[in-house]
Amino acid sequence: AQSVAQPEDQVNVAEGNPLTVKCTYSVSGNPYLFWYVQYPNRGLQFLLKYITGDNLVKGSYGFEAEFNKSQTSFHLKKPSALVSDSALYFCAVRDGNRGSSNTGKLIFGQGTTLQVKP
Amino acid sequence: DGGITQSPKYLFRKEGQNVTLSCEQNLNHDAMYWYRQDPGQGLRLIYYSQIVNDFQKGDIAEGYSVSREKKESFPLTVTSAQKNPTAFYLCASSLNPGTGGLYQPQHFGDGTRLSIL
Numbered sequence: 001a002q003s004v005a006q007p008e009d010q011v012n013v014a015e016g017n018p019l020t021v022k023c024t025y026s027v028s029g030n031p032y033l034f035w036y037v038q039y040p041n042r043g044l045q046f047l048l049k050y051i052t053g054d055n056l057v058k059g060s061y062g063f064e065a066e067f068n069k070s071q072t073s074f075h076l077k078k079p080s081a082l083v084s085d086s087a088l089y090f091c092a093v094r095d096g097n098r099g100s101s102n103t104g105k106l107i108f109g110q111g112t113t114l115q116v117k118p
Numbered sequence: 119d120g121g122i123t124q125s126p127k128y129l130f131r132k133e134g135q136n137v138t139l140s141c142e143q144n145l146n147h148d149a150m151y152w153y154r155q156d157p158g159q160g161l162r163l164i165y166y167s168q169i170v171n172d173f174q175k176g177d178i179a180e181g182y183s184v185s186r187e188k189k190e191s192f193p194l195t196v197t198s199a200q201k202n203p204t205a206f207y208l209c210a211s212s213l214n215p216g217t218g219g220l221y222q223p224q225h226f227g228d229g230t231r232l233s234i235l
Contacts, residue, residue, distance in 0.1 A: 009158070034223050043122075043208055043226035044161075051221050090160065096220060103166070103174070104149070104215020106224060110160040 002027045004093050006109035013081045013116055021076040021112045023091030030096035033074040034106065035065055038088040047089075050074060051096070061085070081116045088113050120145045124209050124227035130235045131196065131203055139194045139230045141209035148214035150192035151224060154178060155206040164207075167192055168214050196232060206231050 003026045013019045025031055032051055036044040048059025055067045065076045074091060091109040122143045131137045143150065149168045153161040163176030167186040181200025186192055192211075196203045209227045213219030 032220060036223075036226075041206075041229070041231070043124075043228045044210075046223040046225070049221075049223060094215075094220065103168070104212070104220055105163060105166070105176075108161040110158060 002093055002095055002105075002107045004091050004107050004109035006089075006091055006112045008112050009110075010113045010115060013114070015083050015116055015118050016080050019078050019081045019085070019114065019116070021089050021091075021114060023074045023076065023109060024072050025074060025091070025093040026072065027093050027095050028097070031072075031074075032094040032096045033065075033067065034092045034094070035059065035063070035074075035076050036090045036092065038090065038111075044090060047076070081114075083116050083118055086114055086116045122209055122211055122225055122227035124207075124230050126230060127228070129230055129232045131232060132235050134198045136195055136197050137203075137232070139196070139207055139209075139232070141192045141194065141227060142190055143192075143209075143211045143225075143227075144190060145211055145225060146189075147211035147225070148189065148217075149212045149219060150186070151210040151212075152176075152182075152184065152192070152194045153208045153210065155208055155229075161208065164194065168216065204233050 005024045034049045035047040038044050050067045058064045088111050090111050092106045125140045151166045152164040162178050165184045167173035183195045207230045210224040212224040
């Protein structure tokens with residue numbers, strides 16, 4: 001069964017410092033991985049994805065994520081945090097096998113609240 | 119601008135009442151999804167539809183119903199059988215996973231917050 005774990009409920013970081021939000025996954029086939037951000041009372045906004053290729057993927061607002069197959073991880077990173085980055089972040093995985101039984105369902109982690117302090 | 123519109127933004131349900139949440143998209147996406155979000159539990163899939171006039175139960179379908187009569191619309195009804203309906207409901211859409219949409223993210227509306235009166 002597919003699953004996603006975000007081991008930290010909350011991450012606190014000072015503005016200007018680097019940030020990391022952790023994500024590990026379990027999927028039977030090739031993983032397609034996504035990061036989303038959610039601001040209060042809003043929907044989820046897509047940040048970046050890993051499908052194949054370079055393990056370091058770059059996305060919106062200066063975020064990047066590193067895919068590590070051996071550790072089954074896809075951690076979200078940013079070199080210098082902004083107060084405006086404070087939000088709820090979700091990691092999600094989809095099984096990339098192209099068989100007819102694949103419904104393409106996304107499985108989400110529980111979310112990690114990022115708090116960036118001035 | 120293309121996007122997903124959910125309405126209303128806030129909704130209150132009385133005891134024994136059914137309520138319907140609206141979701142409309144103009145992204146020309148085949149697939150649509152309904153999620154329930156509770157604090158600390160992430161998003162849980164209620165129902166999804168990959169094509170008009172067809173839909174499947176997700177992980178927590180009990181107490182909910184949907185229809186998919188038009189490509190653009192995927193309304194969710196929260197029935198009186200759903201005993202704990204208080205939550206934030208999110209609608210999403212994407213290209214059909216069976217025809218290339220596996221690589222693409224889902225796009226989300228801004229949600230409806232449902233509470234019990």
